[in-house]
Amino acid sequence: MSTIELTGVTKHFGGFTAVKNVSLAVSAGEVVCLLGPSGCGKTTTLRIIAGLERASAGDVVIAGKRMNDLRPDQRDIAMVFQFYALYPALTVRENIMFPLHVEGLDAQTGADRVARVARMLQLEPVLDRLPNHISEGEKQRVAVARAVVRDPNCFLFDEPLSRLDVELRQTMRGQIKSVLTGLSKATVIVTHDQLEALTMADRIAIMRDGVIEQIASPHEVFARPTTLFVASFIGTPQMNLLTAQFDGVEGAHGRFTVDGQPIRLAVDPAVKRLAKGQVTIGIRPRAFIPDGAGGADTIAGRAELIEPMGAETLIHARTPLGSDLRVVVPREIKVKSGDALSLRTDARETHVFDGSGMAVRA
């Protein structure tokens, strides 16, 4: 079975700990994205799986076999590098064929395999060129072709799309996803682009400072972030995070003071177990409803800057005490800079984080 299991994997570089006690299980056919800002340890984690770095502690199990002490060439994995790492002295065809030597295929089977992936990734016209003489998008596809030509234990992708332009990135995202679907292997993709993670992954592991903060489906990490960091990292525009004083609950509503302004917000039932004190309220920009009614259930603000984004409009607003709010409304709702806003939210979209940054949720 093509699976990957990490248990308590830790990596020190001198005095610096790049990866702290990471545990992760990827089942056959599953695509897991390691997502996080640069320096969060995601690439190191990937290199540990590949065997390019040795874990300081913990176990790496691939296809049911403990691989801690095996060299990369003994692990039978395929990896796509951020800078493609094509073999400069070999033609595209030779590049794609290179990994096949380990399988000891006869020439015909090898050529057939190369032909198949070349067709799948539209590389036929450039098969006899050298990597320096093909476009960036083609290089990327060669890197993918070289990985999928084999039948490895698992696939690893290190920032596979980061060097492509926006348009190409969209196409390749779909292409990689469809290629991976046909292979049913455990796959780990490292990326710092949340859109890439949200669109390609079955599950996303969000990392910060060497720790996995949350691992869940794309829907789950967006809808139910477990930590303040995940909440702020996922979603564009970024979630509004308001420092607030929690004053207790009233039925399904929590009472808070934001910028000295008392408000009632529909919240998760678990909030009633929370002690009074300082909390952070997270509200997605699209969760605001500017209904103009005002009152205790709404946050008051003033529109400062309007950014039309096509189908929607992004409003930068400010509360009376100066906290910034990002509000996204459908383009039908006309708001001018300087307008007073009164913003309502609904329970599903209001996240409360306690003093330690953990989501308070049932």
Next chain:
Amino acid sequence: MTDMTANAVGSARPARAPLTRRLRFGSSASGVGHAGWGRTVGAAIVSLIYFFPVFWIILTAFKTYEDALAVPAKFFFTPTLENFAQVFSRAYSAGGPTVNTGFTLYFFNSLFISGVSVLLALAIGTLAAFGFSRYPLKGNDTYLFMILTTRMLPAIVVIIPIFIMFRVTGLAGTYLGIIALYTVFNLPFAIWMMKSFFDELSPDVEDAARIDGSSDVRVFFKICLPQVLAGLAATAVFGLILTWNEFLFALLLSGVETRTVPVAMSQTIGGDIGVRWGLLAAIETLFLIPVIIVTFALQNQLLRGVTFGTIKR
């Protein structure tokens, strides 16, 4: 291909550019353009000055004894191949018997000794350089520095101890001895040169090859070595020129059977009618040919080799 396109763009641009820009020294918006006739002529003159001694030697090789000594120097004369014939067999005294000069052997020796020692230095140096580059020792730079220090001494300083060592070990006068010496002589350069080439390679590419199931040996031969061909060519040419022209060690350490051309040439200078410049020039002309052939054969690689690292990145 890319260069040609770039040139085409460069040459097309000044024509469309305003007059003021065209008058400036071949500059173009892209930074690529023709240097112009003035600079080309200037470069040609400097090149000719450089090339003149070589040209003069080749010219002299075709002159008779009298023409070679003529004052003022003769540029126009009836060429003769006499000197070239005499390189290999001639009479040592006027009217004496024509004998074999042994130069066939000396040319073979020069080729054999230089060729083998350069190939050995290249093989050992490349492996050592790969080691220094990819598996650094503790205090890597110290070792590299120590290797280079052997080249900081003038050869004359070490010639006596080496001479004694060769006498004691019986290496003096043998192919093994002189080849070993030249190999060691070329190694520091080969190691330093090749290390800089390996340092330039992307480690990702090697990681990729490892993941694709390659052992370190396969990574070295299939992935790294093909990328440093230019470096190998440049190192080989420089090493070859150095070894080919080496005189001091060859003079003291080669025997009659292993004598190289520079040594044999020095011994040709004497003679009953004074220095035979035409003969010496003929030897020198023949001696130039192998180096020129090798340099031409490796020309493309060589150019990439010496500009490696300065153009890239």
